[in-house]
Amino acid sequence: MDYCGMSETFPLVANDQTFLRQVHLELCRILRKLCTSFGIQVTSEIGTSVINITGLLYNLYLHLLYQRQNQSPYDYTYITIILATFYILKIVLINGVCKHAADEGKKIIEIIRQIYGCCQDTDIREEIQQFDLQISQNPVEFFTFGLSLNYQLLTSCLTTVTTYMVIMVQMSISMESSKNS
Numbered sequence: 001m002d003y004c005g006m007s008e009t010f011p012l013v014a015n016d017q018t019f020l021r022q023v024h025l026e027l028c029r030i031l032r033k034l035c036t037s038f039g040i041q042v043t044s045e046i047g048t049s050v051i052n053i054t055g056l057l058y059n060l061y062l063h064l065l066y067q068r069q070n071q072s073p074y075d076y077t078y079i080t081i082i083l084a085t086f087y088i089l090k091i092v093l094i095n096g097v098c099k100h101a102a103d104e105g106k107k108i109i110e111i112i113r114q115i116y117g118c119c120q121d122t123d124i125r126e127e128i129q130q131f132d133l134q135i136s137q138n139p140v141e142f143f144t145f146g147l148s149l150n151y152q153l154l155t156s157c158l159t160t161v162t163t164y165m166v167i168m169v170q171m172s173i174s175m176e177s178s179k180n181s
Helices: 014-065 073-120 122-137 151-180
Strands: none
Touching: 014 073, 014 122, 014 151, 073 151, 122 151
């Protein structure tokens, strides 16, 4: 979108820029409060989801390993896969919403930089430059206990599940072999 042509249609006034900077600072303050307020809840949701996924997959492994001849493994398998998918989707959605909001914040930075390049008035350019600096110093990011809520956290969660699954399977094989000895 061409934002250069908009400057003639909607002229920016220095007071409007000051107001926008104040609104942005207020939004950043609210974002920090949200991260602080809901950080424990989000972290516990992600943590319990990781624990549940690990437990479900390990129980599925044990069930398939020691299944009885007269039992149908499909019912248990389907339920376990549905529950594990539910917990994975919970992590994906939490991280996806936060990542989307952060991406929208980055788009705003790009728009402001395009407007800065089009504007001829030095006072307004100064205000836009100050606003750009403010946005660069206070980016839109969601954190909880030092963890950035984005797809990198999702990768970390799935890596944790995989690591614990490998450890538990190795331990169960080791315990089974020592029991048979």
